[in-house]
Amino acid sequence: MRIIVFSIILHWLIVLGCSPLFVGIINRVKAVISGRRGPSIFQPYFDLFRLMQKQQIYSRTTTWVFRATPAIVLASMLCVALIVPFGKIAAPIRFSGDIILVAYILALARFFMIISALDTGYSMEGMGASREAFFSCLAELVLFMNFITLAILVKKVSLSQMIGSDVPLLWSTVGAVLIMVVVSFFVVLLTENCRIPIDDPETHLELTMIHEVMILDNSGVDLAYILYASAIKLFIFAAILVPIIIPFKTGILWSDMCVFFAGMTGLALLIGLVESGMARLKLNRVRNFLLIAFALAFFGFIVTLWRI
Amino acid sequence: MQKIISLPWQVPFGTFALKLDPLSLVFLFAIVILVVCSGLYGIGYLRPYKGKKGMGWHLFFYILLAVSLILVVTANNVILFLGAWELMAIANYFLIIFNNDQHEVRRAGFLYLMATHCGTFCLFLMFFLMANNAAGSMNFDVIAATNFSPIMAGIIFVLALLGFGVKAGFCPMHIWLPHAHPAAPSHVSALMSGLAIKTGIYGICRVIWIMKILPDWCGYVLLIIGASSGLLGVLYALGQHELKKLLAYHSIENIGIIALGLGVGLLGRTYNQPFLSAVGFAGALLHVINHALFKGLLFLGAGSVIQKTHTGNMDHLGGLAKVMPYTSALFLVGALSICGLPLFNGFISEFIIFMGLFNGLFNLPQQGIFFCGLGIVSLAVMGALALACFTKVYGTVFLGEVRAENVNIEDIRGRKESTSKWMIVAMMSLAGLCLWIGLAPHTMVNFTLVSGQYLSGKSFAVNEAEKLLIPLATIISVVLFLIVVFLGLIVLRRLVKGNAAPLIRETWSCGFEQFSPRFQYTSASFARSIVEFAKNILLFNRQGNKIMGAFPAAGNMSSAVKDAAEEIMVRPFYIRLIRLSRKIDENRNKYTQMYLMYIFLFLIFLLVWKIR
Numbered sequence: 067m068r069i070i071v072f073s074i075i076l077h078w079l080i081v082l083g084c085s086p087l088f089v090g091i092i093n094r095v096k097a098v099i100s101g102r103r104g105p106s107i108f109q110p111y112f113d114l115f116r117l118m119q120k121q122q123i124y125s126r127t128t129t130w131v132f133r134a135t136p137a138i139v140l141a142s143m144l145c146v147a148l149i150v151p152f153g154k155i156a157a158p159i160r161f162s163g164d165i166i167l168v169a170y171i172l173a174l175a176r177f178f179m180i181i182s183a184l185d186t187g188y189s190m191e192g193m194g195a196s197r198e199a200f201f202s203c204l205a206e207l208v209l210f211m212n213f214i215t216l217a218i219l220v221k222k223v224s225l226s227q228m229i230g231s232d233v234p235l236l237w238s239t240v241g242a243v244l245i246m247v248v249v250s251f252f253v254v255l256l257t258e259n260c261r262i263p264i265d266d267p268e269t270h271l272e273l274t275m276i277h278e279v280m281i282l283d284n285s286g287v288d289l290a291y292i293l294y295a296s297a298i299k300l301f302i303f304a305a306i307l308v309p310i311i312i313p314f315k316t317g318i319l320w321s322d323m324c325v326f327f328a329g330m331t332g333l334a335l336l337i338g339l340v341e342s343g344m345a346r347l348k349l350n351r352v353r354n355f356l357l358i359a360f361a362l363a364f365f366g367f368i369v370t371l372w373r374i
Numbered sequence: 375m376q377k378i379i380s381l382p383w384q385v386p387f388g389t390f391a392l393k394l395d396p397l398s399l400v401f402l403f404a405i406v407i408l409v410v411c412s413g414l415y416g417i418g419y420l421r422p423y424k425g426k427k428g429m430g431w432h433l434f435f436y437i438l439l440a441v442s443l444i445l446v447v448t449a450n451n452v453i454l455f456l457g458a459w460e461l462m463a464i465a466n467y468f469l470i471i472f473n474n475d476q477h478e479v480r481r482a483g484f485l486y487l488m489a490t491h492c493g494t495f496c497l498f499l500m501f502f503l504m505a506n507n508a509a510g511s512m513n514f515d516v517i518a519a520t521n522f523s524p525i526m527a528g529i530i531f532v533l534a535l536l537g538f539g540v541k542a543g544f545c546p547m548h549i550w551l552p553h554a555h556p557a558a559p560s561h562v563s564a565l566m567s568g569l570a571i572k573t574g575i576y577g578i579c580r581v582i583w584i585m586k587i588l589p590d591w592c593g594y595v596l597l598i599i600g601a602s603s604g605l606l607g608v609l610y611a612l613g614q615h616e617l618k619k620l621l622a623y624h625s626i627e628n629i630g631i632i633a634l635g636l637g638v639g640l641l642g643r644t645y646n647q648p649f650l651s652a653v654g655f656a657g658a659l660l661h662v663i664n665h666a667l668f669k670g671l672l673f674l675g676a677g678s679v680i681q682k683t684h685t686g687n688m689d690h691l692g693g694l695a696k697v698m699p700y701t702s703a704l705f706l707v708g709a710l711s712i713c714g715l716p717l718f719n720g721f722i723s724e725f726i727i728f729m730g731l732f733n734g735l736f737n738l739p740q741q742g743i744f745f746c747g748l749g750i751v752s753l754a755v756m757g758a759l760a761l762a763c764f765t766k767v768y769g770t771v772f773l774g775e776v777r778a779e780n781v782n783i784e785d786i787r788g789r790k791e792s793t794s795k796w797m798i799v800a801m802m803s804l805a806g807l808c809l810w811i812g813l814a815p816h817t818m819v820n821f822t823l824v825s826g827q828y829l830s831g832k833s834f835a836v837n838e839a840e841k842l843l844i845p846l847a848t849i850i851s852v853v854l855f856l857i858v859v860f861l862g863l864i865v866l867r868r869l870v871k872g873n874a875a876p877l878i879r880e881t882w883s884c885g886f887e888q889f890s891p892r893f894q895y896t897s898a899s900f901a902r903s904i905v906e907f908a909k910n911i912l913l914f915n916r917q918g919n920k921i922m923g924a925f926p927a928a929g930n931m932s933s934a935v936k937d938a939a940e941e942i943m944v945r946p947f948y949i950r951l952i953r954l955s956r957k958i959d960e961n962r963n964k965y966t967q968m969y970l971m972y973i974f975l976f977l978i979f980l981l982v983w984k985i986r
Binding site: 121122123124125126127128129131133134136137138141142144145148159160162164165166169170171173175176177180181183184185186188189190191192193195196197199200202203206207210211213214217218220221223274282283286287288291309315349353361367371 | 432502565622693695696703706710713714715717720724725728729732735736740743744749750754755756758760761762764765766768769770773775841844845848849852855856857859862863864867870871874876877878879880881883884889891893894895899900901902903904907983
C-alpha cells in the first residue's frame with residue numbers, strides 16, 4: 067500500500083513538474099527559429115500561477131457542466147498519468163487491458179470539454195467542439211490500430227508492457243513495423259494535443275482554432291486547470307512515444323532515466339521544429355492527413371500479421 | 375443449471391414447456407427491470423392523454439407484450455416460441471399505433487408489422503429444418519441433443535441471422551427500426567429498443583446454443599455484421615435531427631456491439647478456447663442488459679423533453695438543463711453510459727468485449743487475428759462516434775439557449791421541473807442501476823460469465839476468471855480515485871478563490887454585440903463535418919443557396935440524411951413488387967365460379983394425394 071502511494075506521488079511530481087516545461091521548450095524552439103528570443107522555458111509555470119490569481123467570470127448561459135468540466139478534465143489527466151510509465155519509473159497502476167481505460171478516460175475528458183464548449187451557446191465554441199469530435203474519431207482509429215500492432219508484438223494488453231522493456235529488442239526484428247507505429251502515433255500526438263499542422267495553439271483567429279476556441283469562455287482557475295491538463299496530456303503522449311522510439315536500454319536505472327528525459331527533450335524539440343516548419347493544414351485536409359496516418363498504422367498491422 | 379416446467383397443452387407438436395437456464399435468466403433480468411420502469415414512467419407520461427384515448431387497451435397490450443416477452447425467452451418448444459413471438463409482434467404493433475390518428479404513426483406501425491413477418495417467415499423455415507433433423511421433435515433441448523451436418527448447420531445459421539436479424543435490426547435489415555421507434559409513445563419506444571429488439575439477439579444466442587458445432591465462418595460473419603451495423607448505425611444516428619430517431623439508430627449501433635461480442639464468443643468456441651468464448655458471450659450478454667438500462671433511460675428522458683416542448687427536433691431545442699434539471703442530469707447519465715465512458719455500465723461491457731477481442735489476437739489463427747483487429751478498431755471508432763453523437767444531443771438539447779422561437783421555453787421556465795414524479799422515479803431507478811453496474815460490476819459480470827460459459831458449452835479454469843475480474847476491480851478503484859481527485863480539485867478551486875462570488879456576464883462573443891441564440895451551432899452543423907466525410911454511405915444531401923457576394927439575400931438551407939438500405943435496397947424492390955402484383959391483378963379473371971372450381975380441383979388433388 068505504502069509503495070503504491072509513494073509511486074503515485076512520485077508520478078504526480080514528475081508529471082506536474084515536467085509537463086509545463088515540455089510546453090515551454092516547444093514554445094522556446096518556435097521562438098528561436100522564428101528569430102525571436104522568446105520567453106523563458108519556465109514561462110508556462112508563471113502563466114499558470116498568474117491564472118490562479120485571476121478572477122473567475124462565467125457566462126449567464128452556462129450551467130454546472132461548464133463549472134465542473136475543468137476539474138473533471140484535469141482529474142482525468144492526472145489519473146491517466148498514473149497508468150503511463152515514465153521510462154524506467156513503473157506506472158503505479160498497471161493491469162491487463164489498461165490501454166482501454168486510458169483511451170476511455172481521455173474520452174471522458176473530451177466528452178466534458180465538448181459539452182462545456184456547447185454550454186456557452188456561441189457558434190465559435192460550437193465550431194471548435196464539432197471539429198474536436200470529428201478529428202478525435204479519426205485519431206482514435208489510428209491510436210487503436212497502433213495498440214493492436216503493439217499488443218500482437220508483445221502479446222500483452224498492458225501499456226506498461228507494450229512500451230516496456232521488450233520494445234528495444236523489437237527494433238532489430240520488426241523495425242519497419244515500429245517505424246510505421248512511431249510515425250502514425252506521432253500524428254495522433256499532434257492531433258490529440260492540438261498542435262500544428264492540425265490546430266494552432268497560438269493563433270487568435272477563433273475561426274481557425276479547435277482546442278483554443280473551445281476554452282474561450284474559461285477564465286481564472288478554470289483556465290489554469292484546462293491548460294495544465296493539456297500540458298499533462300501532451301506529456302503523457304510523449305511519454306508513450308519516447309520509449310518506443312529509443313532503440314536501446316542500458317539496464318541501469320539512472321542512465322535509463324537520463325536517456326528517457328533526453329528523449330523527451332528531443333521530442334519537444336522535434337514538435338517545435340514541426341510547428342515552425344509547417345503551416346496549419348486546411349480543415350478539410352486534416353482528415354486526409356489523419357487517414358494517411360491510419361493507412362500507415364494499418365499497413366503496420368498487416369506486416370505484423372505477416373511476420374509473426 | 376436449468377429448470378424445465380412442462381404443462382399439458384392440446385396443440386399438435388406443441389408442449390407448454392418453459393425452461394429457465396442461464397441464458398434466459400439474463401434476458402429475464404432485463405425484461406423485468408425495464409417493463410416495471412417503463413410502466414411507472416407511462417403512468418406519468420400518459421396523463422395528458424387521459425380521456426382522449428382508450429387507456430384500457432393500451433394497458434392490455436402493454437401487459438400482453440410483457441407476458442409474451444417473458445414467454446419468448448423461456449419457451450422450450452418451437453410452437454410455443456413462435457406463438458409467443460407472434461403475440462409479441464402484435465402487442466407491439468398495437469402499442470406503436472397509440473397515436474393512431476396520425477398518418478405517419480399508422481404507416482410506421484404497418485412497416486413494423488411487415489418487417490417482423492418477413493423475419494418470421496425465415497424463422498418458420500429454420501425451425502422446420504431443425505425439427506426435421508431432430509426426427510420431428512419440437513422441443514429445444516431435444517433438438518440441441520442431435521447432430522447437424524455442417525451444411526445444414528450453416529443454412530440454419532443463415533436463416534437465423536435473417537429471421538432474428540430483422541427483429542434485432544442488423545444493418546441492411548434495420549429499416550423498420552428508425553420509423554417505428556419515434557412513432558411509439560416514449561415508454562413503448564424504451565421497451566422496444568431495450569427489449570423487443572433484444573429478442574432477436576436472444577434468438578441468435580439460442581440457435582448458437584442449439585447448434586453445438588457451427589462452421590468457422592459463422593463467427594466471422596457475426597463479427598462483420600457487428601462492425602458494419604455498429605458503424606453504420608452510429609453514422610446514421612449522427613445525421614439525424616429528430617431525437618428519438620437518433621436514439622433508434624443508436625440501438626442499431628449497440629446491436630452491432632453485441633454482435634461483435636457474440637462473434638468473438640463463437641470464434642472462441644469454434645477454435646476451442648473456452649475462456650475466450652465465455653468472455654465474448656459474457657460481454658455481449660452484459661451489453662444486452664446494459665443497453666436495456668441506458669437506452670431505456672435515454673428514451674424516457676427523450677419522452678420527458680418531448681412532453682415538455684412538444685417537439686423532438688434537436689435543431690429547435692436548447693437550454694433545457696435550466697428548466698429540467700432532473701431530466702437533464704439523468705439524461706447525462708444515460709449519455710455517458712451509452713458512450714461507454716468509465717463510471718457507468720456501458721464501459722464495463724465494452725471493456726469485456728474489448729478484452730475478448732484482444733485475447734482473440736493472441737489465441738486465434740491468422741484470419742481470426744485479422745478480424746479481431748478489425749473488431750477492435752471498429753469498436754473504438756464506434757465509441758468515438760457515439761461520443762460525438764451524444765455530445766451533440768446533450769449540447770444542443772440541454773445546454774446553450776433555446777434555438778427556435780416556436781418552442782416556448784418561457785412558458786415552462788417559471789415552474790421548476792414540472793415533469794411528473796412517476797417519470798422521474800422511473801428514470802432515477804434506471805440511472806441508479808447504470809451506476810451500480812458501473813461501480814460494482816462483479817455481481818453482474820459473474821452472472822453473465824456463467825451464462826457465457828453455458829453458451830460456450832465448455833467450462834474454463836476457475837483462475838482464468840480472475841484475468842477479467844482483477845482488471846475490473848482495478849478499474850473501479852481508478853474511477854473512484856478519479857472522483858476523489860475531481861472533488862479535491864473543486865475544493866482547491868474554492869480555497870484559491872475564497873468565497874468570492876464569480877462574475878456573471880454574457881458569453882464572450884468576440885466583441886460582437888447583437889448576440890442571438892440562433893448563432894449557436896445546431897445539431898446539424900455540429901455533425902456536418904462527420905456526415906460529409908461519410909456522405910457516400912449516408913446519402914447526405916444538402917439543399918439551399920450558398921452565400922454569394924458582399925450583400926447576400928435572405929436564403930434557406932436544408933440538409934437530410936437518407937437511409938441507404940431503405941433507398942437503394944428496399945424501395946426499388948418494393949416498387950417492383952407493387953408493379954408485379956398490379957400486373958397479376960389485371961390479368962386474373964374475375965369470375966367467382968372460376969375460383970370455386972380452383973378450390974374444388976385442389977380438394978380433388980389432395981384427396982388423390984392422400985389415397986395414393
